[in-house]
Amino acid sequence: MNTLSDTPRRIVVVGNGIAGLTACDTLRAEGFDGSITIIGDEPVAPYSRPALSKALLRDGDDLTSHLLPEATHGATERRGMAAVGVDVARQCVRLADGDAVPYDALVIATGTRARRLVRGHRSDPGEEYTVRTLADALALRARLASRPSVVVVGGGPLGMEIASGAVAAGCATTLVSQGMPLASQLGAWLAARLHHAALAQGLAIMTTGCAEVVTRDGSSVVTLGDGTVIEAEVIVSAIGDVPNVEWLTTSGLLTGGALVVDTRGLVRPNIAAAGDVAAFPHAGRVARVPLWTSAIDQAKVAAAALLRPDAPELAFQQYFWTEAFGVSLKAIGPTPVAGEPEIAEGTAEQGVFRWRHSNGPWTAVALDYRIPIPKLRRLTTLGA
Ligand SMILES: Cc1cc2nc3c(=O)[nH]c(=O)nc-3n(C[C@H](O)[C@H](O)[C@H](O)COP(=O)(O)OP(=O)(O)OC[C@H]3O[C@@H](n4cnc5c(N)ncnc54)[C@H](O)[C@@H]3O)c2cc1C
Structure with a gap:
């Protein structure tokens, strides 16, 4: 366990998207009662990015599909403010307005931008x-x-x-x-x-x-x-997208230009990274997986790892969904899938389909078919 002296009291989170938000929530859920400062360069509260290309483009005047519940983590939020550097030795984040925010532990969750x-x-x-x-x-x-x-x-x-x-x-x-x-x-x-x-x-x-x-x-x-x-x-x-890592160029935290974390989301013992910006080890390689639930799962693990050395490693299983041209698709497990599937539920038009990959794992996909996600997840392990 961390001793009293190395338990962080000031945690700074850079990036106010879903990974940053989840990191703050997780810190509180883990019992952290010190100060959290979250710095985000967008002027608004975190929102559902997946909704932007789906309901938000199609809905009528009711522009609410992207809204998330109001944050309850009690962090000091600095919206519309970019971090421009981090001094790892002095443990502070430099902001665009010249301010420096000191930290005992840091979460990097700056996501990506459009290529x-x-x-x-x-x-x-x-x-x-x-x-x-x-x-x-x-x-x-x-x-x-x-x-x-x-x-x-x-x-x-x-x-x-x-x-x-x-x-x-x-x-x-x-x-x-x-x-x-x-x-x-x-x-x-x-x-x-x-x-x-x-x-x-x-x-x-x-x-x-x-x-x-x-x-x-x-x-x-x-x-x-x-x-x-x-x-x-x-x-x-x-x-495609480009990771927002330029502000880290002189920090010494990048490996070949990439922000690489370990299986618990750590770059250093007191610096974690999560979400689209972070490349993490999975399925025998180190890569970014720029997906919504991946950002959430990574942020939970990374925040916990800053507080306790016995925090679990990331148990990653890809979950992806899309909606376009009236077709709704939910996929659990690796993609792409090859060849014809077996029908696990429903019909060939609307149902749940499964593929087994040659290296072992299954992928289960619901097409125009309502199924609880835990049940869809179970179909990637049953009948193997
Ligand atoms: C239009 C769209 C649709 C998508 N649809 C899906 C989908 O259907 N399913 C799915 O799984 N995934 C989808 N994704 C991907 C998903 O939204 C991302 O994986 C997720 O939002 C990543 O969260 P994040 O917190 O890591 O990064 P982000 O959401 O990018 O948040 C990072 C935040 O940090 C800010 N920031 C960057 N640099 C700095 C800095 N220097 N200082 C301060 N703040 C900074 C950024 O402006 C941003 O607000 C979609 C993405 C887009 C763009």
């Missing part, structure tokens, strides 16, 4: 929209209301969800994807289900090895690898 096609343009919505923050989503939503033509670059879950929102808003929409949308993330069988639904709702899909945004005659267009030019009034990119 952009147009480099150097941080936020020129006339050029390229992305959806990472609430402000991004509200800006795109407002633009879609006038039914512009839209091209979405990126055939992953985010691109498909944004394209679905654009089609639902009545926009003529083209999706540019490297191969069949979602195939590399989910596998061909599952991807085909969403692909058919998208085509049936009028989405145009173009496949390419690479896409670029270039300026032609004063306006931006998307060009594909084969020279095809796609003109649209709105260009949205959904091409």
